[in-house]
Amino acid sequence: MSAGALLPNSFPFVMSTSLNAWSDALSGFNPAGLPLGLVIIAAIPLVFIALYALTYGVYGERKISAFMQDRLGPMEVGKWGILQTLADILKLLQKEDIVNKDADKFLFVIGPGVLFVGSFLAFAVLPFGPAFIGADLNVGLFYAIGIVALEVVGILAAGWGSNNKWALYGAIRSVAQIVSYEIPAAIAILCGAMMAGTLSMQQITMLQQGEYGFVHYFLFQNPIAWLPFLIYFIASLAETNRAPFDIPEAESELVAGYFTEYTGMKFAVIFLAEYGSMFMVSAIISVVFLGGWASPLPNIGSVALNDWTSGPVWGAFWIVMKGFFFIFIQMWLRWTLPRLRVDQLMYLCWKVLTPFAFLAFVLTAVWEIYVK
Amino acid sequence: MQELGKVEQASVRVTPDGENRIVIEKDLSSEEMILNMGPQHPSTHGVLRLECRTDGEVVIEAEPYLGYLHRCFEKHAEMTDYPGIVPYVDRMDYLAAMNSDFAYAIAVEKLLDIEIPRRVEFLRVIVAELNRIASHLVAIGTYAIDLGAFTPFLFCFRDREHIMSLLEWTSGARMLYNYILIGGVAYDFPRGFVERTAEFVNYFRPKAVELQKLLTENEIFVKRTRGIGMMPADVAINYGWSGPMLRGSGVEWDLRRVDGYSIYPELDFRVCVPDGRFSDIGDSLSRHLVRAMEMEESLNIIEQCLDRMPSPEGFDPRAAIPKRIRPREGEVYGRAENPRGELGFYIQSDGKSTKPVRCKARSSCFVNLSAMKELSQGQLIPDLVAIIGSIDIVLGEVDR
Numbered sequence: 001m002s003a004g005a006l007l008p009n010s011f012p013f014v015m016s017t018s019l020n021a022w023s024d025a026l027s028g029f030n031p032a033g034l035p036l037g038l039v040i041i042a043a044i045p046l047v048f049i050a051l052y053a054l055t056y057g058v059y060g061e062r063k064i065s066a067f068m069q070d071r072l073g074p075m076e077v078g079k080w081g082i083l084q085t086l087a088d089i090l091k092l093l094q095k096e097d098i099v100n101k102d103a104d105k106f107l108f109v110i111g112p113g114v115l116f117v118g119s120f121l122a123f124a125v126l127p128f129g130p131a132f133i134g135a136d137l138n139v140g141l142f143y144a145i146g147i148v149a150l151e152v153v154g155i156l157a158a159g160w161g162s163n164n165k166w167a168l169y170g171a172i173r174s175v176a177q178i179v180s181y182e183i184p185a186a187i188a189i190l191c192g193a194m195m196a197g198t199l200s201m202q203q204i205t206m207l208q209q210g211e212y213g214f215v216h217y218f219l220f221q222n223p224i225a226w227l228p229f230l231i232y233f234i235a236s237l238a239e240t241n242r243a244p245f246d247i248p249e250a251e252s253e254l255v256a257g258y259f260t261e262y263t264g265m266k267f268a269v270i271f272l273a274e275y276g277s278m279f280m281v282s283a284i285i286s287v288v289f290l291g292g293w294a295s296p297l298p299n300i301g302s303v304a305l306n307d308w309t310s311g312p313v314w315g316a317f318w319i320v321m322k323g324f325f326f327i328f329i330q331m332w333l334r335w336t337l338p339r340l341r342v343d344q345l346m347y348l349c350w351k352v353l354t355p356f357a358f359l360a361f362v363l364t365a366v367w368e369i370y371v372k
Numbered sequence: 373m374q375e376l377g378k379v380e381q382a383s384v385r386v387t388p389d390g391e392n393r394i395v396i397e398k399d400l401s402s403e404e405m406i407l408n409m410g411p412q413h414p415s416t417h418g419v420l421r422l423e424c425r426t427d428g429e430v431v432i433e434a435e436p437y438l439g440y441l442h443r444c445f446e447k448h449a450e451m452t453d454y455p456g457i458v459p460y461v462d463r464m465d466y467l468a469a470m471n472s473d474f475a476y477a478i479a480v481e482k483l484l485d486i487e488i489p490r491r492v493e494f495l496r497v498i499v500a501e502l503n504r505i506a507s508h509l510v511a512i513g514t515y516a517i518d519l520g521a522f523t524p525f526l527f528c529f530r531d532r533e534h535i536m537s538l539l540e541w542t543s544g545a546r547m548l549y550n551y552i553l554i555g556g557v558a559y560d561f562p563r564g565f566v567e568r569t570a571e572f573v574n575y576f577r578p579k580a581v582e583l584q585k586l587l588t589e590n591e592i593f594v595k596r597t598r599g600i601g602m603m604p605a606d607v608a609i610n611y612g613w614s615g616p617m618l619r620g621s622g623v624e625w626d627l628r629r630v631d632g633y634s635i636y637p638e639l640d641f642r643v644c645v646p647d648g649r650f651s652d653i654g655d656s657l658s659r660h661l662v663r664a665m666e667m668e669e670s671l672n673i674i675e676q677c678l679d680r681m682p683s684p685e686g687f688d689p690r691a692a693i694p695k696r697i698r699p700r701e702g703e704v705y706g707r708a709e710n711p712r713g714e715l716g717f718y719i720q721s722d723g724k725s726t727k728p729v730r731c732k733a734r735s736s737c738f739v740n741l742s743a744m745k746e747l748s749q750g751q752l753i754p755d756l757v758a759i760i761g762s763i764d765i766v767l768g769e770v771d772r
Contacts, residue, residue: 065522065523068523069522069523069526069527070526070527070530071526165405165407169429169753173429243520244520244592246520247754252414252415252517252518252519252520252757253415253753253754253757254753255413255414335522335523336521336523336586337520337521337590337592338516338519338520338521338587338590338592338593338596339519339520339521339592339596339754340592340595340596341595341596341752341754341755342429342752342754343752344595344596
C-alpha cells in the first residue's frame with residue numbers, strides 16, 4: 001500500500017478502489033458461459049451476514065438483555081463471553097437430531113430449510129455499497145418483501161410437520177400474523193418506493209445520497225415520511241415474530257411455538273433464520289427511509305465529512321450500523337414489553353396500522369404530485 | 373367431530389366495560405381439540421395439568437388435574453411428633469415457608485395453651501412479612517413472564533435475593549427455614565440484622581415503584597389483564613377463596629385483621645383491596661394490584677416491628693419451647709394469613725401420643741385453584757395463562 005494509506009481519510013479510498021476492481025473482475029468471471037462470479041459476489045454478503053447475525057446477533061441480544069436486567073450475561077467463554085455463541089453452535093452440532101416418531105418427516109425436515117432460504121435469499125438484493133450488491137434487480141424491493149414472506153411456508157411446514165398441538169398453534173398464529181402484517185408493511189414500503197420512483201434498492205439508496213448527509217434521507221425529505229417509517233417498523237417486528245408480537249413462539253403459552261419439537265442443528269437453523277430476517281427488515285427500513293449505505297454525515301464547507309465517509313467499505317459499514325441500530329431497538333422492546341394477545345395483535349394490524357398506512361400512502365402521493 | 377350448528381355462541385367474554393369484550397355472534401365453532409397443558413408447561417407454575425377442550429384458540433373448558441407433587445404430608449404428619457412436622461410444613465409452600473411454619477405453630481400453640489414471649493412474636497412477624505414480600509415478588513415476576521415480559525421477573529428475583537440472604541442469615545437456610553418452632557423460634561436475630569433489614573426496607577421502596585412503572589402501568593400489561601378472569605365477590609366467597617384472590621374481588625378479608633393473631637392488632641396496616649379506578653374489581657389485574665400493594669404494607673409492618681421490638685437482653689428464643697409436646701385431648705384449627713391466602717391446620721390429638729392423630733392442612737391455593745374450571749370457560753389460551761398466573765399457585769401446597 002502506498003504512503004497515502006497513512007493519511008486518515010485515504011485508507012477507505014484505497015480499499016474501495018481495489019475492492020471495486022476486484023468486484024468488477026469477479027463479475028466478469030463467467031466460465032463456460034455461467035455467471036459464476038455474480039453468484040460468488042451474491043454469496044459474500046450472505047456468508048458474512050450469516051456469520052455476523054448468528055454470532056454477534058445472539059451474543060449482542062444476550063449481553064443487551066443482561067445489562068437491561070442487572071445481570072452480566074455470558075462471561076465464561078472467552079473474554080466477556082465473546083465466544084459463547086461459538087460454544088453454543090458446537091453444542092448444537094453435537095446434539096442428537098431427533099425427528100419424532102409421528103412427525104411428517106418430509107415437512108419436518110424441509111421446514112427449517114425453507115425458513116432459512118426465505119430469510120437469506122433477500123440478502124441478494126441488499127446494497128452494501130455503490131458497487132457491492134448481489135443482484136441489482138429493478139424490482140428489488142418487491143422481491144425482498146416477497147421472498148421474506150416465504151418464511152410463512154417454512155413455519156407452517158415446521159408447525160404442521162411436527163405433529164404437536166403446540167407447534168400447530170404456533171404455526172397457525174404465525175401465518176395469520178405474518179400474512180396480516182404484510183399489508184401495512186407493504187403499503188408503508190410503497191410510500192418509500194413512491195418517493196423514489198423506483199423499486200430498485202440500489203437506486204433508492206443513490207437517491208438518498210448527497211453532500212448534506214442525512215438531510216437527503218427519505219425520512220427527512222417528506223413531512224409525513226415518519227408515519228410509514230413507524231408503521232413499517234412496527235409491522236416488521238410482527239413479521240419477524242419479535243416481541244411484543246412474539247405470539248407464535250410465546251414460550252409461556254405455546255411452550256416454544258412452531259419449533260417446539262426441533263433440536264440440534266435444525267433448531268440452530270431456525271434461530272439463524274430468525275436473526276437473519278431481523279437484520280433483513282432492519283436493512284430494508286434503513287434502505288428505504290434512512291439511506292442504506294449513504295453516509296449520514298454532511299459536508300460542512302471544507303470539512304468534507306460526507307465525502308470522507310463514503311465509499312464501498314464505508315457503505316457496508318453504514319448499512320450494517322443502521323441495521324444494528326434497529327436490531328438494538330428490537331431487542332430493547334423485546335426485553336421491556338409484555339406480549340399482546342392474538343386478537344389485540346389483529347386489532348392493531350387491521351384497525352390501526354392498515355388504515356394509517358393507507359393514509360400515509362395517500363398523503364405521500366399528494367406530497368409527491370402537488371407539493372414537491 | 374362435533375355437529376355443526378350445535379353451539380350457539382363460540383365464545384363470550386363477560387366484562388363490565390366494552391374494551392376487552394369479544395362476542396362472536398355467529399357460530400364459528402369448529403372441531404374441538406383436547407389440549408393437555410402441563411404438567412410440563414412453562415406457565416403452569418410447576419406440575420399442574422390442565423386438560424383443555426379447545427376450539428381454535430378458545431378454551432371451552434379447562435379441567436385441572438392435581439397430584440403430581442403429592443408427598444403425603446398428612447400421612448407423614450400422623451407418624452411424626454409435633455416438632456418433627458415443621459420441616460414438612462416448610463416444604464408445602466416452599467415460597468413462603470416462614471408463613472407456613474407460623475400457621476402451624478399457631479395451631480399447635482392453641483392446642484397447648486402456651487404463652488409466647490413477646491420478642492418471639494416480633495421475630496415471627498418480621499420474618500413472615502419478609503417472606504411475604506419474597507413470595508409476592510415471585511408471584512409478580514412469574515406473572516410478568518406469563519405475559520411475556522421477562523425483565524420484571526429478573527428485577528423481582530434480584531430484590532428477592534436480598535430477602536433470601538437476610539433469612540439465611542437468621543435461620544441458616546435460604547428457602548426451607550425450619551425457623552418458627554412451636555413455642556418460639558430457632559434463633560434470635562444475629563447482631564446487625566435489624567439494621568440490615570431497615571436498610572432493605574429503604575432499598576426496596578424505590579424498587580417497588582420501578583416495578584410498578586415497568587410492569588403495572590404498562591399499557592400492554594393492563595390490556596392483557598384488565599377484565600380477564602372476572603370473579604364476583606359472592607362467587608369467590610362461595611368457592612372459599614382467601615388472601616389476595618378474595619381481596620382482588622373487593623372483599624376486605626385479611627386474617628391478620630380478622631383473627632388478629634400474634635401482634636398484628638397492635639400494628640397499623642391497611643387491608644389492601646382494589647378501588648376499581650385502575651382495574652375492574654375481581655379481574656386478574658386486581659389480584660396483581662393487591663399483591664403489589666401488600667408488599668408496601670409488609671414493608672410498613674416490618675418498619676413498625678423493628679421500631680417496637682423489645683430489647684434482646686436476657687432473651688432466649690427457645691425459652692417457651694416445651695421439652696416434650698404431648699397436647700391435651702382435643703382438636704384445634706389454627707390458621708394464618710399466608711401470601712396465597714388462608715393456610716389452616718386442623719389438628720386432632722388423643723392426649724396420650726406425641727403425634728397428632730390427624731393433621732389436615734387447609735391449603736390456600738388448592739381452594740383458590742378450585743375455581744379454575746369456572747374461570748377458564750370461554751377464554752382464549754393466552755388469557756388462560758393470564759388467569760393461572762393471577763391465581764399464583766404453588767403446587768407444593770396444592771398437592772401437599
